Amino acid sequence: MEGSYIPDSEPTTRTLLRRLLDTEDPHTPRGRQSTRASARRTPLETPFSMRLRSQTKTTTRRHSHGARSIGRLAHIQTSGRLKEQTPRTLLENILLTAPESSMVVPESALKPVPAPQVVQSPSGESSRGSLELQLPELKPPTTLAPGLLLALGKRKQRLRLSEFQQGVDQELPLSPGPLTEPHGNAGASSLTSSLNLALATPPVPQSVQRPGLARRPPTRRAVDVGAFLQDLQDTSVALALPGDSLRTPVATLPTDTVLEDTQPFSQPLIGRSPNVRHSLPCPSSSAERTVGRRTQSSGPRLQNNSPGRPDQLLVGKAEEVDALAVGFPNTSNSSSGEDGLQPLQDGVGEEAEDVMEESLSMSDEEEAAGAQGSARAEEPKTHKEGTEAEGSWGATEAKELEGPSRDKDTAGRTGSPELTSITLEFQQARQLEFLEPAQPTSTAVLPPEPLSARRPPRARTAGPRLRQDPYKTGLSHYAKLFSFYTKMPMEKAALEMVEKCLDKYFQHLCDDLEVFAAHAGRKTVRPEDLELLLRRQGLVTDQVSLHVLVERHLPLQYRQLLIPCAFSGNTVFPAQ
Amino acid sequence: MEEEEEGAEEQQRFSHQQRLKAAVHYTVGCLCSEAAADTQVQLSRQAVAAIAEVTFRQCENFAKDLEMFARHARRSTINTEDVKLLARRSNSLLKYITEKNEEIAQLNTERKTKKKKKLEAENKNSVEPAEAGGVESEN
Numbered sequence A: 001m002e003g004s005y006i007p008d009s010e011p012t013t014r015t016l017l018r019r020l021l022d023t024e025d026p027h028t029p030r031g032r033q034s035t036r037a038s039a040r041r042t043p044l045e046t047p048f049s050m051r052l053r054s055q056t057k058t059t060t061r062r063h064s065h066g067a068r069s070i071g072r073l074a075h076i077q078t079s080g081r082l083k084e085q086t087p088r089t090l091l092e093n094i095l096l097t098a099p100e101s102s103m104v105v106p107e108s109a110l111k112p113v114p115a116p117q118v119v120q121s122p123s124g125e126s127s128r129g130s131l132e133l134q135l136p137e138l139k140p141p142t143t144l145a146p147g148l149l150l151a152l153g154k155r156k157q158r159l160r161l162s163e164f165q166q167g168v169d170q171e172l173p174l175s176p177g178p179l180t181e182p183h184g185n186a187g188a189s190s191l192t193s194s195l196n197l198a199l200a201t202p203p204v205p206q207s208v209q210r211p212g213l214a215r216r217p218p219t220r221r222a223v224d225v226g227a228f229l230q231d232l233q234d235t236s237v238a239l240a241l242p243g244d245s246l247r248t249p250v251a252t253l254p255t256d257t258v259l260e261d262t263q264p265f266s267q268p269l270i271g272r273s274p275n276v277r278h279s280l281p282c283p284s285s286s287a288e289r290t291v292g293r294r295t296q297s298s299g300p301r302l303q304n305n306s307p308g309r310p311d312q313l314l315v316g317k318a319e320e321v322d323a324l325a326v327g328f329p330n331t332s333n334s335s336s337g338e339d340g341l342q343p344l345q346d347g348v349g350e351e352a353e354d355v356m357e358e359s360l361s362m363s364d365e366e367e368a369a370g371a372q373g374s375a376r377a378e379e380p381k382t383h384k385e386g387t388e389a390e391g392s393w394g395a396t397e398a399k400e401l402e403g404p405s406r407d408k409d410t411a412g413r414t415g416s417p418e419l420t421s422i423t424l425e426f427q428q429a430r431q432l433e434f435l436e437p438a439q440p441t442s443t444a445v446l447p448p449e450p451l452s453a454r455r456p457p458r459a460r461t462a463g464p465r466l467r468q469d470p471y472k473t474g475l476s477h478y479a480k481l482f483s484f485y486t487k488m489p490m491e492k493a494a495l496e497m498v499e500k501c502l503d504k505y506f507q508h509l510c511d512d513l514e515v516f517a518a519h520a521g522r523k524t525v526r527p528e529d530l531e532l533l534l535r536r537q538g539l540v541t542d543q544v545s546l547h548v549l550v551e552r553h554l555p556l557q558y559r560q561l562l563i564p565c566a567f568s569g570n571t572v573f574p575a576q
Numbered sequence B: 001m002e003e004e005e006e007g008a009e010e011q012q013r014f015s016h017q018q019r020l021k022a023a024v025h026y027t028v029g030c031l032c033s034e035a036a037a038d039t040q041v042q043l044s045r046q047a048v049a050a051i052a053e054v055t056f057r058q059c060e061n062f063a064k065d066l067e068m069f070a071r072h073a074r075r076s077t078i079n080t081e082d083v084k085l086l087a088r089r090s091n092s093l094l095k096y097i098t099e100k101n102e103e104i105a106q107l108n109t110e111r112k113t114k115k116k117k118k119l120e121a122e123n124k125n126s127v128e129p130a131e132a133g134g135v136e137s138e139n
Helices: A013-023 A030-079 A087-097 A106-110 A114-120 A126-134 A139-144 A146-151 A156-174 A183-199 A204-214 A219-243 A252-262 A266-279 A281-289 A291-305 A312-333 A342-369 A373-386 A391-407 A410-441 A448-454 A456-461 A464-486 A492-519 A527-537 A546-553 A556-567 B002-039 B045-072 B080-089 B091-138
Strands: none
Touching: A013 A087, A464 A492, A492 A527, A492 B045, A492 B080, A527 A546, A527 B045, B002 B045, B045 B080, B080 B091
16 A cells, blocks of 8 residues: 555655655554654654755655545545554555645645544544644644544654654745754644645645745846836936036937837827926026025925825835936036046936936926826836836936826826836845945945945946946945944935035045046056055055055955956946 | 264254244235135134144145155156146146146247257357367367
8 A cells, every 4th residue: 555656766755754654563552653753753854854855846746646645545534533544544644645735835724624624533632632732833733633633643653753744844934944843843733734635625726826926027127127228328318418518429319219119109208208308407407506496396396296196105216316317417517528427426426316306397397298198107117127227217217107196197007006116126126236236345434445446447337327326326325334333313414415425435536546547647447546546545554555455344255246346347237 | 873863853854844834834824814804704823823734734745645646657756747636626726737837838848949049059159169179189
């Protein structure tokens, strides 16, 4: 009977139990069984646990064919009382049904089952079964099926082994920590579940559901990111064109065509994008002069927007990005002509909050101009999903988001929450991604200099889209460190000011590095330039050299994080 | 012996430094009085002294930076490029310095052209007496 339906050759629970069955006598009294089982259990437990952990999936898969065993078990159990069965048959039943008690959903299987089980199982040895049940810590499964365990009290040692295996199966998804303690408990629960399963239909569909719900398709976003980033970069450059003379000009026509090609609803975008571009530079140019006015004007607008929006959180985040985006044209005042991207960063730091409100006002104007809300919302959102944030992207996104929300267009709104959630995730991913490289710098107060000094090539060659989000998230990370070191609560305005100052500071450092390299007649930043920079900072002295600083503040694991950034040609994208 | 010499040197340096500081303080005082007259804002003596001290220390920093910049460019002489690099922070100052630099460069070129003409004339004059001297010696 055993060999007929135990077809596995792997060292799994089945094989182990089989060994047990082979070695054990079929009719041993409980006392002897207990001693033997306990003696045998401990050496078997660890291999069980190891194997279970490694092969839980395989066991679950293989035991899909346990349907026939279930049927047989049901027949066995329904035909006679449990006490009449031999331990072998019981163990075999357990073997057959053990995998059925899926590790994924033990509770759900247990709960509906215990009722019939209690009815069926005879209550012979109540004391022992209850003792076994009470020992472990898992409450619901054990309490659910005390009757079962009572019935199986005779074979509790062997059941414990199987219980342990099943318990491990169940324990693994729940808590992979202390397996030693809740052995019996888990085993009891799993045993009951397994037995219940024998009587009831196995919870295979339930177990399948959970993994299905947990996962989401990640690949889809990656593709969108690249295309969308490109679009955003084009749009951002086009947007920045009128306001910033230093920026390298990009023809608006190609960007329009690009947008047309990529977006499903090209026509409405064409109508809107010029409005966006034209309207953006005008307020952005004035943004520099009148900060207070904007805040006041945008205040009531914000209040108007807030009540009717399902995606306020996202807008809040998008506002930051908007600030970055609209900050592009604002950076014309900073005259570092070597790289057009530099003004971006300056604008980011300076105009973050102001431009955010500007973008809100911008969206208001767009609304008034004539809105095809749903179409507009869908266009940028499809792009937003995949790409990293760029300034213009953030601007358009916020406008799009605000558009549908303000239009009270149900179609737009229904579309927006999904996409806004996706964009939220995306922004979070961006922030997380940038936080990783930023974290190494948090080890010491000094490291910002070497880290930022080593990053200037990255800042220069990467497109504006890359600089915005990781830069901003890094700054927010530093601001949080700042608030931690102050040991006092800080206002948001103060934190933002700190971010601005940090932004200027890092920009300055990078500029210095460039200038130093040029001073030596080079186009590449070399360690000598870094040394000069740190010497000016007062970090590198005659007593402390550059290498000493590196060893002190950049341990190897952080350097290993930095090296891929540098060797990737400064094209680092956040992980999806 | 050496320590005494060093002590004497230090004292000399110190006195030198003090004199320099005094000069800076005086100049700063004059400038501050001018600024106060322009903006109708009074400056206390402590403020003027603080400004003078800060100016002196900043001059020390400038000197060190200039030396570092020159060494970075693998030169042993401080150049106007180094000075421009030093003044890059302040746009107006940088502009002023570049303008001055251009002026000086123009003056130098003018002087060079003048000197060349003079040298050529002098060479002709010097060659003839030398030849005459040579001829006389031969004789």
